[in-house]
Amino acid sequence: MAVGGAADRRQRADALLHRAPSPAARRGDGDEPHRGDGLSAGGRRSAVRGKRAPKRASWLGNARDSRILRAVVARAAAAWIRFVWRTTRWRRVGTAHRVAVLATGGPVIAAFWHGRLFFSPLWGAEGRRTFAMISNNRDGALIAATAERCGIEPIRGSSADPRKPGKRKGGADAYQAAAEALAGSHVVAVTPDGPRGPRMRAQPGVAVLSARFRAPVAPIVFSTRRGRLARSWDRFLIPLPFDSGVMLYGPPIPPPEGDDAEAIEAHRLAIEAALNALTAEADAMVGRTPVDPDPPA
Numbered sequence: 149m150a151v152g153g154a155a156d157r158r159q160r161a162d163a164l165l166h167r168a169p170s171p172a173a174r175r176g177d178g179d180e181p182h183r184g185d186g187l188s189a190g191g192r193r194s195a196v197r198g199k200r201a202p203k204r205a206s207w208l209g210n211a212r213d214s215r216i217l218r219a220v221v222a223r224a225a226a227a228w229i230r231f232v233w234r235t236t237r238w239r240r241v242g243t244a245h246r247v248a249v250l251a252t253g254g255p256v257i258a259a260f261w262h263g264r265l266f267f268s269p270l271w272g273a274e275g276r277r278t279f280a281m282i283s284n285n286r287d288g289a290l291i292a293a294t295a296e297r298c299g300i301e302p303i304r305g306s307s308a309d310p311r312k313p314g315k316r317k318g319g320a321d322a323y324q325a326a327a328e329a330l331a332g333s334h335v336v337a338v339t340p341d342g343p344r345g346p347r348m349r350a351q352p353g354v355a356v357l358s359a360r361f362r363a364p365v366a367p368i369v370f371s372t373r374r375g376r377l378a379r380s381w382d383r384f385l386i387p388l389p390f391d392s393g394v395m396l397y398g399p400p401i402p403p404p405e406g407d408d409a410e411a412i413e414a415h416r417l418a419i420e421a422a423l424n425a426l427t428a429e430a431d432a433m434v435g436r437t438p439v440d441p442d443p444p445a
Contacts, residue, residue, distance in 0.1 A: 218289060218290055218293050219293060221290060221293075221294075222290060222293035222294040222296070222297050223297055225290075225294045225297070226269075226294050226297035226298050229266065229267065229269065229270070229294075229298065230270070230298075231389060232266075232387050232388065232389050232391075233267060233270050235389040235390045235391075236372065236387065236389070236390070236391050236392065236393045237391070237392040237393070238392075238393055238394070238395055239392075239393070239394045239395075239433070240394070240395045240396075240397070241394060241395070241396045241397070241433075242396055242397035242398060242399070243272075243397060245366070245397045245398060245399050245400060246271075246272055246274075246366065246368075246397040247274075248400070249364055249366050249400040250273065250274050250276055250335075252364075253333060254333050254362075254363070255329075255330035255331070255332075255333050255334065255335075255336070255361055255362070255363035256276070256334075256335045256336070256363060256364060256366055256400075257330070257335075257336050257337075257338060257354060257357060257358055257363045257364070257365045257366065258271060258273075258278075258335055258336070258337040258338070258366050258368055259337075259338055259339075259340055259354060259365050259366065259367050259368065259419060259423060260337065260338075260339055260368055260369070260423075261339065261340070261341055261347075261348055261369065261382070261423055261427060262339040262341050262342040262343070262345070262347070262382040262384070263347065263348070263380075263382035263383045263384045263385055263439065264369050264370055264371075264385055264427065265339060265384070266370070266384075266385060266386065266387055267370050267387070267395070268280070268337055268368075269294075269295060269298030269299065269300050270298070271337075271368050271395070273335050276334065276335045277301070277329075277332075277334045277335065278299070278300050278301065278334065278335040278336075278337060279300070279301045279302070279303050279325070279326065279329045279334060279335065279336045279337065280295050280300045280301070280302055280303065280336070280337040280338075281303045281305060281322055281326060281336065281337070281338050281339070282295065282302045282303065282304055282305075283304075283305075283342065283343035284304045284305045284322070285343070288304060288343075292304060300337070303322050303325040303326055303329070303336070304321075304322060305320075305321055305322020305323070305325075323353075323357075326338075326357060327357070327360075327361065330357065330361040330363050331361060336357070336363075338353070338354050338357075340353070340354045340416075340419060340420065340423070341382070342382075344381065345381045345382065345442060346441070346442035346443070346444070346445050347381060347382050347383065347439075347441055347442040348420070348423070348424055348427065348439070348440075348441035348442065349420060349441055349442055349444055349445060350416050350417075350419045350420035350423070351416075352412055352413075352416050354416070354419060355404075355412045355413075355415040355416040355419060356407070356412055358401075358403045358404075358415060358419075359403050359404050359406070359407040359411065359412060359415060360407055361403075362403050363403060364400035364401060364402050364403060365400065365401040365403075365419050365422075366397065366398070366400050366401075367397075367398035367401065367419065367422040367423045367426055368395070368396070368397055368398070368426075369395075369396045369398075369423065369426040369427045369429075369430045370385075370387075370393060370394065370395045370396070370430060371385065371393060371394055371427075371430035371431045371433065371434050371436055372385070372387040372388070372391045372392065372393035372394075372434060373391055373392050373393065373434040373435060373436070374387075374388050374391045375387040375388055375391065375393075375436075376388070377439070383439045392434065393434060394430050394433045394434055396426045396429060396430045398422050398423075398425075398426050399422075401415070401418055401419055401422055403415070424441055427439065
């Protein structure tokens with residue numbers, strides 16, 4: 149009897165060790181990650197079935213919440229951006245477009261896709277006072293601190309459609325701050341597809357700002373040969389030191405004659421098309437597989 153009992157216990161233990169994983173545990177490496185995944189630590193199940201253990205704190209999460217740690221991380225990030233920039237062999241195309249749009253002395257909107265933001269503080273504003281619209285969330289706080297270290301003045305809030313203020317975080321304040329910057333003939337940097345996509349699809353906000361303040365939109369894109377693409381919604385390009393890359397400046401897109409819905413939509417599509425064409429060209433120049441836009445929303 150004792151021998152039989154021991155055998156039964158071994159069989160039960162073996163069954164527990166080799167039973168099939170639950171559906172939640174079968175997620176493959178190729179599965180699409182959730183938006184917002186990546187650097188932050190995810191939740192984990194506890195040993196008690198059905199209960200979720202507390203999330204483990206990460207250094208990045210602490211940097212988002214702690215003003216002191218955020219300042220330290222922002223300083224390091226800004227130094228790293230400059231280091232990668234200086235050790236990259238750059239080919240610049242369309243510099244005359246950049247010089248011409250800045251030489252007017254009037255308001256300018258510099259447009260970057262969210263996935264090509266890494267070098268946006270160093271695109272070449274030629275000493276012009278520059279503001280940047282940055283999401284009003286925990287990640288945005290760290291990005292804003294880094295931008296300040298690079299000489300950019302952050303505007304916290306969404307760059308979505310300012311005609312729908314109820315759908316944005318801090319949108320009314322952000323729109324007002326951007327409006328004041330453009331009215332003062334400064335440069336405002338925006339990500340037309342931020343902060344959550346669809347990837348490489350322009351939202352109306354940039355077109356509205358351009359139309360109302362008669363500000364041309366300067367499309368700007370970079371690409372590098374060995375950079376890594378993050379598994380994020382925007383396929384964020386992370387450049388590496390000692391690489392080769394291209395920085396493309398497209399022809400400025402003039403503001404539309406009117407600000408009615410039809411004119412705004414045509415302007416939005418023109419901005420989107422210009423940025424997508426530049427992105428494809430930049431990736432081809434360095435031999436990268438192109439990143440495709442998401443389907444239109």
